[in-house]
Amino acid sequence: MYSDENLLMISALQHLAFCERQCALIHLEQQWEENRHTVLGELLHERVHAGEKESRGDCISIRSLRLVSYRLGLTGQADLVEFQRSIPGKGASLPGRDGQWLPYPVEYKKGKPKADNIDEVQLCAQALCLEEQLSVKIPEGALFYGAKKRRHPVSFSPELRKQTEDLAGRLHELIHSGKTPPADYSSKCKSCSLVEVCQPKWNEMMKRTRYEELLFTEDE
Template sequence: MEAADPIMLSALQHWSYCPRQCALIHVEQAFDENVFTMRGNAAHERVDDPGFETFEGVRAERALPVWSDRLGLIGKCDVVEFHPDGHIFPVEYKHGKKREKIHDDLQLAAQAMCLEEMTGKTITRGAIYHHGSRRRREVAITQELRDKVEDTVSAIRAMMDSGKLPPPVNDARCKECSLNEICQPQALTERAVRHSLLETLFEPEGT
């Protein structure tokens, strides 16, 4: 039996934000830039360059490739800190100011689970570095977050196997999405509403 294609770690963040966005990027290979993606690229500029630094005994690896054979995941960690006491601490860089976002935490947890499988060590915490405020937000890698990673991987795999694009959401998320022009959420949603109205227009009353 042929092995399934691995899922990129970034797909979990995309799926959590919007399943249709995830499908457009990771199935249709569609991508476009806007001010938000450009800010994200700027935030990642330094950590996209592989290498390492050591400070007070902590070795910080940049752009570290990671994977999980069990989950079928592959990708890179922006920064992984290896501390003298043996604990491992992944750090994901995001543009914008410090605030909690479940889709960012989900991606970080998936990175931690990959590192656990690769190293055999348990990882209980990581951090999101918010470039806009130059501050870290620590994230506990809880069982609840791990379960969400498993569920999200299953949902993405099912979507990829089906080959079908999820429907557009057409809500506040679309304003910040670089794929708005490709996705056409408003037009597709309006078309679906018109189709539904046409289907019910000639139905006899009381049915």
């Protein structure tokens, strides 16, 4: 179990899955650069978090809910959690409310669904936090994409849970090591907000120069 001082942000999972160097630059070296993608994402989240608690029939919507898992060492904030009235034994008790309520996390994303499943991993991390906080089992949540303007249900399968837990473990290893990995230039560098800070081509060039030096030395 982790303590409060060792908790890491759920959002770091996304940085880690994208590029370990980017994750270390942000979460170890506190480097951050805005680009079009990050600004659009922040604007969307501001609009979501500006909302209030709403209650409609058998559903209570709570925005900006703080999340924590001491088992995974993660913390963050849910865009929206809908608590849907559940049958006894399947949900959690809520202060000032009768009955039991099953949480359904909803994460807002700009753009459209990605080729990888990192958005699902981030949502699953939220669900794992809620499960630990409320002692419930959450089968499903949803991602809402701005470009599509509709929800995509996400099932929290055993495979997705394992992937999320493994990534959380790797995140702690990376941060605990205190070391920023070297750059590895690839197509994703073009959309990276830290490309100017990282200078991946320069790093690649230095690596090549070093190999050439070694070859030259061996030839001698």
